[in-house]
Amino acid sequence: MASTSPTIAGVGLADRPRASRVPARLDLLQSFTGGVLALFMWGHMFFVSTILVSKDFMWTVTRMFEGYFIFGKPYPGIVSVIVFGILVMFVAHAFLAVRKLPINFRQWQMYRGHMKVMKHEDTTLWWVQAITGFMLFFLVTVHLYQMLMHPGLIGPYESADRVWSGRWWPLYLVMLFAVELHGGIGLYRLAVKWGWFERGDADATRSALKKAKWALTVFFLALGLATLGAYMKIGYEHADRAGERYVPASVQQGAVK
Amino acid sequence: MTTTTIVKAPSTTPAPSATAARSGGVATGTKIRVHALRYNPQEPGSVPRMQTYELEQSEGMTLFIALNEIRETQDPTLQFDFVCRAGICGSCAMMVNGRPTLACRTLTRDVGPDITLAPLPVFELIGDLSVNTGKWMRGTSERLQAWLHGDAKARDINRLEERMEPELAEQLNELDRCVECGCCVASCGTARMRPDFVGAVGMAKIARFRLDPRDKRTDDDYYELVGTDDGVFGCMSLLACHDVCPKDLPLQTQIAFLRRKMAGKGWA
Ligand code: HEM
Ligand code: SF4
Ligand code: SF4
Ligand code: FES
Numbered sequence: 001m002a003s004t005s006p007t008i009a010g011v012g013l014a015d016r017p018r019a020s021r022v023p024a025r026l027d028l029l030q031s032f033t034g035g036v037l038a039l040f041m042w043g044h045m046f047f048v049s050t051i052l053v054s055k056d057f058m059w060t061v062t063r064m065f066e067g068y069f070i071f072g073k074p075y076p077g078i079v080s081v082i083v084f085g086i087l088v089m090f091v092a093h094a095f096l097a098v099r100k101l102p103i104n105f106r107q108w109q110m111y112r113g114h115m116k117v118m119k120h121e122d123t124t125l126w127w128v129q130a131i132t133g134f135m136l137f138f139l140v141t142v143h144l145y146q147m148l149m150h151p152g153l154i155g156p157y158e159s160a161d162r163v164w165s166g167r168w169w170p171l172y173l174v175m176l177f178a179v180e181l182h183g184g185i186g187l188y189r190l191a192v193k194w195g196w197f198e199r200g201d202a203d204a205t206r207s208a209l210k211k212a213k214w215a216l217t218v219f220f221l222a223l224g225l226a227t228l229g230a231y232m233k234i235g236y237e238h239a240d241r242a243g244e245r246y247v248p249a250s251v252q253q254g255a256v257k
Numbered sequence: 258m259t260t261t262t263i264v265k266a267p268s269t270t271p272a273p274s275a276t277a278a279r280s281g282g283v284a285t286g287t288k289i290r291v292h293a294l295r296y297n298p299q300e301p302g303s304v305p306r307m308q309t310y311e312l313e314q315s316e317g318m319t320l321f322i323a324l325n326e327i328r329e330t331q332d333p334t335l336q337f338d339f340v341c342r343a344g345i346c347g348s349c350a351m352m353v354n355g356r357p358t359l360a361c362r363t364l365t366r367d368v369g370p371d372i373t374l375a376p377l378p379v380f381e382l383i384g385d386l387s388v389n390t391g392k393w394m395r396g397t398s399e400r401l402q403a404w405l406h407g408d409a410k411a412r413d414i415n416r417l418e419e420r421m422e423p424e425l426a427e428q429l430n431e432l433d434r435c436v437e438c439g440c441c442v443a444s445c446g447t448a449r450m451r452p453d454f455v456g457a458v459g460m461a462k463i464a465r466f467r468l469d470p471r472d473k474r475t476d477d478d479y480y481e482l483v484g485t486d487d488g489v490f491g492c493m494s495l496l497a498c499h500d501v502c503p504k505d506l507p508l509q510t511q512i513a514f515l516r517r518k519m520a521g522k523g524w525a
Contacts, residue, residue: 024523027490107450114449117355120497193494195513202510
């Protein structure tokens with residue numbers, strides 16, 4: 001095709017006579033990566049919150065992800081692979097979504113002024129999404145790198161020691177709010193953007209979606225705060241033995257010398 | 258920018274009173290204050306400022322009546338537009354308490370007693386509350402080729418028109434109700450940040466022709482018009498357009514429809 005010539009593309013004529021299909025793909029991928037990440041975050045929250053049930057239960061779920069119950073011994077490398085997949089999604093999503101952020105003072109000023117006079121909920125929510133998205137760039141990167149490099153250090157004591165003695169809790173606290181707000185708004189936006197669940201009355205659907213969005217955000221924030229609190233408490237009580245790994249009583253008994 | 262009057266936060270729910278409860282807001286006979294943005298870009302040295310006019314709430318008063326009263330009795334220099342005063346021509350759109358709407362269809366008792374008025378952003382400012390939406394709309398129609406592209410045979414006026422399902426005709430009529438007032442564009446955060454963005458009115462027009470079987474254009478043709486980040490993929494689904502449209506066009510549904518159709522061309 002002639003328009004694939006670097007010369008034609010170089011002078012900005014690659015889109016004649018046929019407009020590039022890339023913007024359509026980017027839009028779909030932005031939604032896809034955002035949706036996958038947001039749903040993953042729900043699953044993730046349920047896994048980490050197993051600590052609220054018991055240390056043993058959290059330990060069991062963690063070992064399950066390491067293939068312990070299939071292979072008979074833990075392979076933390078499996079966790080690294082999952083983390084790497086999420087990292088790819090995350091980088092792709094950030095790359096796509098960053099196109100939407102205000103990129104200079106004029107755009108920033110326009111949006112801020114507009115938002116203040118309009119007092120329109122979805123317009124303000126977009127701002128919250130943009131700000132939290134920007135925060136996630138930094139917060140999530142640190143967290144994912146840690147998980148990629150130390151996948152084996154996940155467990156009732158291991159995680160709690162990191163949260164408390166390793167002083168990760170401030171990062172997790174900020175990240176919790178950023179992710180829950182961003183992901184919740186994002187899923188709501190996905191639904192209205194693509195017209196999901198729209199049965200006849202679009203306005204009724206939208207207000208139901210908005211309610212569901214807030215309910216989910218509140219639910220996951222509450223669960224997240226309780227979970228973080230639980231790790232901080234365990235970490236605090238375990239501080240003088242920080243670094244010691246957790247071994248469930250059942251396994252200790254089973255491993256007779 | 259200077260502000261000569263302190264503008265109170267827009268209050269759509271004024272303090273209730275016995276009479277107000279009956280008339281649904283500000284009581285007839287009470288004082289209302291119109292805070293209008295004054296600025297004349299044609300006049301050298303003109304600086305945007307707010308000016309307050311006080312007048313008495315009369316029965317069934319609209320902003321059209323209030324502004325004309327101000328112009329007749331207080332300030333003949335105040336610029337604003339009206340033609341039909343019945344929500345049909347779309348020329349009276351302005352920012353009322355921060356949101357775009359048709360002034361002729363706005364009752365002062367619903368938005369007073371303090372009413373802040375400003376011209377629509379995005380469009381070329383003529384002066385005070387008057388903007389040139391027509392120029393923008395014409396540019397958009399040309400850019401989007403927003404007219405029916407039928408086949409030549411259909412132009413034979415002796416031929417019977419093709420039949421159409423009543424539901425479809427109803428859908429098209431819904432979209433044809435757009436009065437090109439520009440409220441959707443002025444309410445759109447995306448349009449504010451990115452001047453080349455097509456806006457909801459543009460997308461609704463394309464969706465309208467996409468629905469119409471008499472228009473022979475294909476999705477590939479529509480993609481040429483709106484398949485860009487200045488087109489449907491630029492829309493961030495803020496839905497302010499949908500919420501402010503004074504003619505209640507189903508903008509949310511139509512933008513989502515167009516987005517699905519155009520995204521479907523991504524790998525086709
Ligand atoms: C570097 C980190 C991130 C940045 C900069 C970012 C930024 C953004 C922005 C600006 C939007 C709005 C796009 C638009 O209006 O069209 C968005 C959408 C979205 N984000 Fe993120 N985000 C990040 C991470 C995440 C994470 C971790 C999740 C998962 C919880 C997520 C889930 C979503 C979803 C579901 C959407 C809606 C997608 C769409 O509208 O197509 N994002 N993101
Ligand atoms: S779509 Fe609605 S708000 Fe937009 S120009 Fe038409 S009538 Fe006005
Ligand atoms: S949905 Fe939002 S971004 Fe899209 S046109 Fe309407 S106001 Fe603008
Ligand atoms: S004057 Fe025609 S719509 Fe208001």
